[in-house]
Amino acid sequence: MPRITVTVDEITYEEEVEPRLLLVHLLRDRLGRTGTPIGCDTGNCGACTVMLDGVSVKSCSVLAVQADGSEVVTVEGLSSGQEWHPMQRAFHAEHALQCGYCTPGMIMAAIDLVRNDPDPSEEAVRRGLEGNLCRCTGYTNIVRAVRRGAQEMAGRHD
Amino acid sequence: MTEQLDAGLVAERIAESDQLSAPSGDREIGRARRRKEDARLVTGRTTWTDNIQLPGMLYVTFLRSPMAHARITRVDTSAARARPGVVAALSGRDLADEQGSLPCAWPVTEDIVIPDHPPMAVEEVRYVGEAVACVVATDRYAAADALEEIEVDYEPLEAVVDMTEALTEGSPKVHETGNRAFTWRFAQGDVGAAFRDAPIVVERDYVQQRLIPTAMEPRAVVATTDGDSFTLYSATQIPHVLRVMLAMTTGIPEHRLRVVAPDVGGGFGSKLQVTAEEVLALLLTRRIGRPVKWTESRSEGNLTVHHGRDQLQRIRLAAERDGRLRAVQVELLADMGAYLMLVTPGVPLLGAFMYNGIYKMDAYDFTCTGVFTTKMPTDAYRGAGRPEATFAIERAMDELAHELGLDPVEVRRRNWIAHEEFPYTTVCGLTYDSGNYEAATDRALDLFGYDTLREEQARRRAEGDPIQLGIGVSTFTEMCGLAPSRVLGSLSYGAGGWEHASVRVLPTGKVEVVTGTSPHGQGHETAWSQIASDALGVPFEDVSVLHGDTAISHKGMDTYGSRSLVVGGIAVLSACEKVKDRARELAAHMLEASAEDVEFADGSFRVRGTSQGRTIQEVALAAFAAHDLPDGVEPGLDAETTFDPDNFSFPHGTHLCAVEVDTETGGTTIRSYVAVDDVGAVVNPLIVEGQVHGGIAQGIGQALFEEAIYDAEGNLLTTTMADYLVPTALDLPEFVTDRTETPATSNPLGVKGVGEAGTIASTPAVVNAVVDALRPYGVRDVRMPCTPERVWRAINSGTSGASGVSEASEGSHGSGAPQSSQGSRASEGFEGGGR
Numbered sequence: 007m008p009r010i011t012v013t014v015d016e017i018t019y020e021e022e023v024e025p026r027l028l029l030v031h032l033l034r035d036r037l038g039r040t041g042t043p044i045g046c047d048t049g050n051c052g053a054c055t056v057m058l059d060g061v062s063v064k065s066c067s068v069l070a071v072q073a074d075g076s077e078v079v080t081v082e083g084l085s086s087g088q089e090w091h092p093m094q095r096a097f098h099a100e101h102a103l104q105c106g107y108c109t110p111g112m113i114m115a116a117i118d119l120v121r122n123d124p125d126p127s128e129e130a131v132r133r134g135l136e137g138n139l140c141r142c143t144g145y146t147n148i149v150r151a152v153r154r155g156a157q158e159m160a161g162r163h164d
Numbered sequence: 165m166t167e168q169l170d171a172g173l174v175a176e177r178i179a180e181s182d183q184l185s186a187p188s189g190d191r192e193i194g195r196a197r198r199r200k201e202d203a204r205l206v207t208g209r210t211t212w213t214d215n216i217q218l219p220g221m222l223y224v225t226f227l228r229s230p231m232a233h234a235r236i237t238r239v240d241t242s243a244a245r246a247r248p249g250v251v252a253a254l255s256g257r258d259l260a261d262e263q264g265s266l267p268c269a270w271p272v273t274e275d276i277v278i279p280d281h282p283p284m285a286v287e288e289v290r291y292v293g294e295a296v297a298c299v300v301a302t303d304r305y306a307a308a309d310a311l312e313e314i315e316v317d318y319e320p321l322e323a324v325v326d327m328t329e330a331l332t333e334g335s336p337k338v339h340e341t342g343n344r345a346f347t348w349r350f351a352q353g354d355v356g357a358a359f360r361d362a363p364i365v366v367e368r369d370y371v372q373q374r375l376i377p378t379a380m381e382p383r384a385v386v387a388t389t390d391g392d393s394f395t396l397y398s399a400t401q402i403p404h405v406l407r408v409m410l411a412m413t414t415g416i417p418e419h420r421l422r423v424v425a426p427d428v429g430g431g432f433g434s435k436l437q438v439t440a441e442e443v444l445a446l447l448l449t450r451r452i453g454r455p456v457k458w459t460e461s462r463s464e465g466n467l468t469v470h471h472g473r474d475q476l477q478r479i480r481l482a483a484e485r486d487g488r489l490r491a492v493q494v495e496l497l498a499d500m501g502a503y504l505m506l507v508t509p510g511v512p513l514l515g516a517f518m519y520n521g522i523y524k525m526d527a528y529d530f531t532c533t534g535v536f537t538t539k540m541p542t543d544a545y546r547g548a549g550r551p552e553a554t555f556a557i558e559r560a561m562d563e564l565a566h567e568l569g570l571d572p573v574e575v576r577r578r579n580w581i582a583h584e585e586f587p588y589t590t591v592c593g594l595t596y597d598s599g600n601y602e603a604a605t606d607r608a609l610d611l612f613g614y615d616t617l618r619e620e621q622a623r624r625r626a627e628g629d630p631i632q633l634g635i636g637v638s639t640f641t642e643m644c645g646l647a648p649s650r651v652l653g654s655l656s657y658g659a660g661g662w663e664h665a666s667v668r669v670l671p672t673g674k675v676e677v678v679t680g681t682s683p684h685g686q687g688h689e690t691a692w693s694q695i696a697s698d699a700l701g702v703p704f705e706d707v708s709v710l711h712g713d714t715a716i717s718h719k720g721m722d723t724y725g726s727r728s729l730v731v732g733g734i735a736v737l738s739a740c741e742k743v744k745d746r747a748r749e750l751a752a753h754m755l756e757a758s759a760e761d762v763e764f765a766d767g768s769f770r771v772r773g774t775s776q777g778r779t780i781q782e783v784a785l786a787a788f789a790a791h792d793l794p795d796g797v798e799p800g801l802d803a804e805t806t807f808d809p810d811n812f813s814f815p816h817g818t819h820l821c822a823v824e825v826d827t828e829t830g831g832t833t834i835r836s837y838v839a840v841d842d843v844g845a846v847v848n849p850l851i852v853e854g855q856v857h858g859g860i861a862q863g864i865g866q867a868l869f870e871e872a873i874y875d876a877e878g879n880l881l882t883t884t885m886a887d888y889l890v891p892t893a894l895d896l897p898e899f900v901t902d903r904t905e906t907p908a909t910s911n912p913l914g915v916k917g918v919g920e921a922g923t924i925a926s927t928p929a930v931v932n933a934v935v936d937a938l939r940p941y942g943v944r945d946v947r948m949p950c951t952p953e954r955v956w957r958a959i960n961s962g963t964s965g966a967s968g969v970s971e972a973s974e975g976s977h978g979s980g981a982p983q984s985s986q987g988s989r990a991s992e993g994f995e996g997g998g999r
Contacts, residue, residue: 024305026305027305031304034214034215035217035303035304038217039208040208040210040212040214040215041207041208041209041210042208043210043212043214043381043429044214044382045380045381045382045462046382046461046462046884046885047461047462047463047884048462048463048884048885048886050884050885050886051380051462051885053380080208081206081207081208082207082208082209084207085207090206090207094206094207097202097206098198098199098202098203098206099198101198101199101850101851101853101854103202103205103206104430104685104686104687104854104855104858105379105380105381105428105429105430105684105685106201106202106204106205106206106210106427106429106685107212107379107380107381107429107430108380109205109206110208113206128898131893132892132893132894132896133893133894135892135893136892136893136894137892138893139380139885139890139892140380140893141378141379141380141430141432141858141861141862141890142380142430142685142854142858143854143857143858143861144857144858144859144860144861144896144899144922145857145861145892145893145896146857146896146898146899147853147854147857148893149893149898
């Protein structure tokens with residue numbers, strides 16, 4: 007079995023994995039990083055979105071072996087101690103989650119979106135998050151949260 | 165109200181919401197508290213059922229029928245059993261002696277047919293996806309590999325997919341007893357007389373397409389045993405109901421079965437169920453003696469999570485020339501699917517008293533026939549029966565307005581119950597306790613800019629603009645707060661509708677609220693804290709809410725039907741009042757006063773007219789120490805209550821939708837959406853607004869995007885999220901919401917419930933808007949979901965004046981044909997949308 011080295015939320019792991027093992031199953035079943043959930047099996051819902059070397063990916067669509075030598079950041083790696091990431095604070099402040107199942111992926115995708123577009127319009131947020139499904143909120147508060155998080159990430163508000 | 169969020173308004177919005185979270189007076193109720201639940205959810209420290217990992221745990225996968233209807237002639241699991249890592253490979257036959265039958269708790273008529281429903285098929289499969297065998301293995305991948313090794317031989321039987329055909333003589337039978345499950349009728353007044361010489365009769369057929377609830381968290385079950393007792397973790401809305409039903413089904417004694425609903429990622433009714441997988445997981449852990457876990461894939465879930473809606477509706481209105489209603493008559497065919505699950509037959513009945521909507525009339529007649537087909541069973545989906553009813557009456561009211569040349573809002577005004585007429589007993593015998601339809605409608609029209617949009621519509625029509633504007637209205641009510649137990653009894657439901665709460669003030673003055681409700685996104689931990697905080701005069705932060713575990717919350721009826729606040733929240737309040745009564749007695753003793761002279765305010769008991777007092781925290785410590793208790797007072801400061809409501813609650817509201825329809829492509833875009841809801845008093849406006857937003861989105865999903873499609877052989881074609889279209893952020897507008905507030909009179913908080921309102925209201929608002937846009941083209945209906953293809957076909961058949969375009973000519977996904985006048989489709993019967 008291939009042996010891979012992968013850093014997840016600042017901890018480096020060496021693992022022997024089947025070539026077919028999905029990154030999300032490596033995270034959840036092998037490494038116990040269950041903060042990243044699975045919502046579908048066709049890459050549509052985006053619940054499992056993580057950062058792979060700084061870019062958001064759907065971890066159900068990445069093989070663990072593809073993450074060899076890479077750095078993965080999950081929702082669990084965003085906050086430092088008690089201090090939440092501005093996007094986490096924004097989702098809380100704007101009531102942008104209800105059941106919260108889509109939230110880890112939504113937050114990771116939103117952070118990536120804001121890195122590319124530091125002051126996104128409503129339209130840009132809606133377009134940027136089209137690959138992340140939420141069944142609870144109707145997205146209105148998610149859009150508000152992402153725009154608020156963008157402001158905070160840019161230091162325009164804290 | 166929410167404003168359009170322009171870039172420049174972001175800072176303002178932040179300031180506003182910060183202000184909302186800042187202290188604003190003494191009361192917690194009414195504050196936009198940020199949720200306690202969020203901390204674990206935004207940081208990923210959650211306990212979804214699939215996150216649970218127990219020592220020695222095994223993984224279960226199910227082999228599912230690829231046939232809609234077939235006899236099972238052979239199942240060979242031996243090759244699967246021989247695979248590495250496989251602990252067991254079992255067929256339905258292996259489990260036949262112990263698996264029992266999945267329960268149906270709502271036998272709606274005396275002569276209802278409730279077929280045997282084995283959790284794993286033994287002799288016959290009746291829908292694609294029904295489990296026929298399973299593998300238990302040491303990891304997910306090994307289990308999936310072994311599944312491929314199981315051999316099953318089927319002898320195909322004919323699929324039954326069309327309800328109308330299913331009821332014809334000579335139709336293949338889903339069950340030996342035939343395809344009719346029940347017929348249920350309810351009539352009030354003289355409907356015959358009302359229709360006999362009615363100046364106006366509007367008759368329409370509508371198709372409530374089959375929907376897939378699609379909670380974001382797929383179902384998952386973990387079962388474990390120590391050889392004596394059992395624990396089942398499940399992504400369920402109903403841990404308490406589940407425990408009772410599993411004990412009855414499996415024979416595991418109830419007192420040795422604990423059911424836990426950990427973090428649950430949405431339900432919308434789909435997790436209001438006793439599922440095959442829950443029963444089978446218990447049987448497997450009992451048989452193998454090790455913990456087992458099953459987690460469904462989304463594709464598996466689309467096949468096997470119960471579906472929603474799927475009704476053919478015929479609604480007839482009799483009206484005067486001025487638009488006043490005389491009577492409503494409704495005939496339903498409701499697709500049960502292959503079996504009757506927990507409340508399958510009851511779902512259409514939850515709408516049976518609602519087709520009159522908010523309107524006054526003299527007579528009413530409702531008939532529903534439940535039909536078996538070889539499809540996944542239907543059951544509760546957000547609104548359950550009430551969205552269907554609201555859709556039919558609100559669509560029909562628009563048709564009535566059109567027939568009479570009246571504005572659709574005006575025809576509603578002429579019929580609705582005026583605010584001074586409450587409490588009002590409707591033609592169906594329900595007493596609507598409070599409401600103000602005028603206020604909600606006026607506010608909505610104002611926010612929407614109704615007159616301006618009508619002017620723009622007229623202009624575009626006159627100019628022949630290829631982009632037509634449509635305006636849709638929906639003035640709805642719903643019966644929620646399920647439910648008075650005696651009413652459920654009168655409808656033959658198998659249980660009551662009460663709710664339980666217990667409240668304890670701990671020795672250190674902190675408070676634990678134990679609730680029988682089982683939240684899965686609704687924010688009960690926050691809202692119940694607000695209620696308890698006000699009632700006991702303790703800080704919001706000092707309250708914890710415990711739920712979702714039958715070992716912690718021993719008594720409850722769980723969460724569905726917009727019931728949690730209206731029933732469960734009132735139970736919390738009443739338990740707090742009981743605690744306060746006990747504390748008052750002890751405080752009086754401590755203060756050497758009589759209890760009548762002790763008053764409670766701001767968390768302290770004071771002797772009236774003096775500065776002498778004890779805080780509730782001091783009383784709690786004294787109650788714990790128990791060194792000096794008055795006679796008859798027990799140690800500890802706690803109490804519990806069970807609340808059973810006297811009546812349903814009746815939220816209402818007015819929703820307005822403006823759509824732009826591209827008449828060249830059939831594409832529909834929602835331009836604006838205004839919702840003014842009256843859900844009574846509000847505990848947390850942030851949570852209420854969120855519920856309304858999400859509800860609207862789901863209703864829009866039904867109107868424009870979603871449909872579970874089976875082909876003629878009974879294969880589900882929409883098994884993935886690429887095929888079954890849940891709305892994305894890009895599909896929806898920013899919703900404008902506001903509220904009016906007429907408190908419910910049926911409970912001390914004046915609350916009405918909000919969980920289903922948006923879904924119930926929005927579907928007809930959107931479809932009314934689409935049809936309104938297309939009126940100049942002779943279009944009278946577009947079947948849901950109003951896809952570009954259906955809209956385009958409606959426009960083109962409408963333009964050509966062909967009112968009789970049949971479904972067949974449009975293919976199996978075809979739209980409803982335009983209806984040229986009242987009653988014109990009568991001869992088509994229900995064949996139109998039978999697929």
